[in-house]
Amino acid sequence: MTGTPVRVGVVGFGYWGPNLVRNLDRLGDAQLVAACDLSEANLAKISALYPSVEATTDLDRMLADYNLDAVVVATSAPSHFAIASKVIAAGKHCFVEKPLTLTSADSEALVRAADERGVTLMVGHLMEYHSAINWIKNHIATGDLGDVLYVYMQRLNLGKVRTEENAFWSLAPHDVSIVLYLLGEMPDSVSANGAAYVTPGVQDTVFANLHFPSGKMANIHVSWLDPHKVRKLTIVGTKKMLVFDDMEATEKIWIYDRGVGEPTSALSYGEDLTLRFGDITVPFIKMTEPLGLEVQHFLDCCRSGETPRSDGRDGLRVVRILEAVGESMAAGGAPVVTTVEV
Ligand SMILES: NC(=O)c1ccc[n+]([C@@H]2O[C@H](COP(=O)([O-])OP(=O)(O)OC[C@H]3O[C@@H](n4cnc5c(N)ncnc54)[C@H](O)[C@@H]3O)[C@@H](O)[C@H]2O)c1
Known part of the structure; x- marks a missing residue:
């Protein structure tokens, strides 16, 4: 206190x-x-x-x-x-x-x-207070992964099928907030395809692509119609690759020292690219209940007047992306501009 x-x-x-x-x-x-x-x-x-x-x-x-x-x-x-x-x-x-x-x-x-x-x-935006997500954010900042090239996330399950909102509004707010938090960038456009296999008009399966001004890409796949329960994030960097598996009890983050090496001879570029397979590292992450950290942060901000990590503008950016995914699906997957300014 x-x-x-x-x-x-x-x-x-x-x-x-x-x-x-x-x-x-x-x-x-x-x-x-x-x-x-x-x-x-x-x-x-x-x-x-x-x-x-x-x-x-x-x-x-x-x-x-x-x-x-x-x-x-x-x-x-x-x-x-x-x-x-x-x-x-x-x-x-x-x-x-x-x-x-x-x-x-x-x-x-x-x-x-x-x-x-x-x-x-x-x-x-609970995941912005998750120990593993914050570990990943700090790790990206160290440069160990190199430049982040692209990110993809999967939040899949069989059920719970909802009828009042589609799977993206129901499942993806967390994924969208994670991507914006980790990349520190707002996509300039979003394109998405989805299908309503169970309830007419309510997409239960959605594939969304976020395109960032820096050239990075993110793909978010959510579904209530999948044989596996999956909560996974993969980040591919120029030096290393990282996988976060939230279904794992303890070994949640795996870092792969893998990539495509530079050509070493005068052969044509494509012929001489080398695949690099190095160590796999599993860091120890000390977990603290994210909801406790989130609530404490709110109380601290109420007192200090500091802007919260997940402030209203962060909320607005996430809502704009959720909204744009719906607009893109309605337009058959056409890109939709996501820029917001307040
Ligand atoms: N951060 C997370 O991981 C997480 C997890 C689950 C739910 N949520 C969010 O929490 C919120 C609530 O979800 P839930 O699953 O608890 O819903 P819920 O339907 O179980 O509970 C909502 C409660 O609000 C009450 N309520 C509804 N309208 C009201 C009004 N106008 N005035 C006063 N009370 C009202 C209802 O009577 C009910 O008790 C949603 O925004 C949901 O997205 C977040």
């Missing part, structure tokens, strides 16, 4: 809200004061677990009555914009689960509103 506890209210205590609340409670840097949910059953759950918390179905009352510093929004995505708008208008710091909103116009409006009101806006 680093000062007076931040007075926090939470909106949404369904599946994910309890995980955020558990961390808020455990860190000791926050005082959980009030909770709002439209479901009386879910309010009863929070009251049973945290008897001192004021539970209400009335968001306006929660924002007006409890002298809150900050509000954590963990409701389903369609309600994020309306709830976060109210929270910011009430002058409270605001954490919103991913995706920030369902359209880039709404995300942009939230970013502007938070700027105008002078409050912190942070989005729950």
